[in-house]
Amino acid sequence: MALMLLCPGQGNQHPAMFERLVDEPAARPVLEMASERLGLDLRRLGGPDDRLDYADNRTAQILLTAHCLALHAVLGKETGDICIGYSVGEIAALACAGGLDPLAAFDVIDARVRCMDEASRASGIEQGMMAVIGLPLARIIAFAEGAGLAVAIVNGPDHVVLGGPAETLAGIEGALVAQGARTVKRLPVRVASHTRFIAAAGPAFRAVLEGAPLHRTRKYMLSGIDGRSIASPADAVEALAEQLHTRLDFRRCLEMAGERGARCAVEIGPGHSLTRLCAEILPDVPVRPFEDFRSTSGLLKWIERAQQAG
Template sequence: MPLAILCSGQAHQGPDMFALTADAPVAQLLFSLASALLGGRDPRRMVLEADATTLQANRTGQILCVLQGLAAAATLADVMPDSFIVAGYSIGELTAWGVAAAIAPADVLRLAAERAELMDAASRPGEGLLALRGLDEVRIAQLATEHDAAVAIVNPGGGVILGGSANALSALSADAVSAGAYRVVRLPVAVASHTPRLADAARQFRIDLAGTTIDTRALRRHRLLSGIDGQAVFDPDAGLDKLAAQISRTVHWNACLQACLEAGATAFLELGPGHALAEMAAGAYCMPARSISEFAAMEGVRAWVKTR
């Protein structure tokens, strides 16, 4: 499996996110399905007309990000290899189940909306996420404990995302800078994703997932990775347990990328929005890593995929 597909998380929603997929015939049904979940607004017009606050809202953002990944995958389906590796970052893990064809696209979009609603209901005002780089694991753990925060995501190269209340993240930011962190950035996400604060949402989402139809053939054909540990999903129930659990547990994205490499990946393609995952992969491993957002037209992406 030489190609690893990376499904993006939130934070990079913007006017150009559907530039390569908006007119693709195979993606039209997906845009219609998403529109129904967005109060009848066409997502292609929405990203052009809405302000950043609207696009970064948790429910809207999760739907848009899942839609982008599914639309890109549908547009590339006829040039994709018969088998590939697929992993998703945060909400991107749900996208990955759709890209692998383990869950039908309509169900993936519906579940994205339900997931966001559950997370919003379990959250308190002011909670969010903070990106940090430049400190070792021990010091990060100490800061998290001192400020009642939690490690939400572990990225390659020592980067982490922490979740907590607004006051906690503000104080943690100041202490991290004093301790020598060279990158401390509050992310445009209004929930403390992947922390114990969302345990109730994780439990409820597992109940929602219980009625989902899973195509087990897809799990044998592709290598779908679980975000909390980078392990391949072979058993659907165990995989859904982890998919729900990651709402309130740390996502080990470093383990996911390493698992891609161990499964034989020689190139990475991020479906977007954004190119953060491709940059992480390129920085961690000396192999081709691209995002579709880097291409001027889908034909360029298709040509690149054909060479993998």
């Protein structure tokens, strides 16, 4: 029975995210690598000496990648048959699929952040992102274009993430609610990822990826852009560079995972945002987030039961 691993994107990081992983021996190498990058022992996250800015682009991406890779190490590197990632989660998904080792993954994350931040600064505007739920897709696309924004991610038929100038995002919240949006929420992100506003980031990151130690994946990995398969290093270079400034259709990615045979799924990063999306798009696929469990052993038991039931 095909198990799908879901690697979330920015906005899910929080101070307590590693509480159930810090004492796991298999997680230690990954957590030590991430701690060195951040200059803070992740075992002390949320403590009195924690001065991390959780909305900072680099901090968030390292934390999310560390959680996914640490939990995957605990579950076992052969755990999972299909790997998909949401935004920065695609780097962790590639590593889980066997296309990148953990140390190289953190090097790639640092380069990704640098490319994104440089492109954002070069735009000359303060950027941000906003989740909007409750308006038909065609309508919100037209609204965004009219307001000078971009649809960065499609999560469902009435669920999108917008990106663009922070000032514009702040000015349209009332208008979106007035048009019938159920949810209008600014995200703790300061770069308009997956939009034209950081178009320069794609070519710069491509140059980095072309020199990275990428491998052919051992598991199915699907691109968040449109659900295309990522197998070869060339596939990974193309998809991961393109996604920085291209709209993601995560709904399509989940649909393609279902067609590939996903029969149960686990969100291996912090939070439960992808669990909700998976349950909406693939209602027949049992899905749970790691944060539902008190321990990794509890998650492993659930995976075993779910696969036996299938």
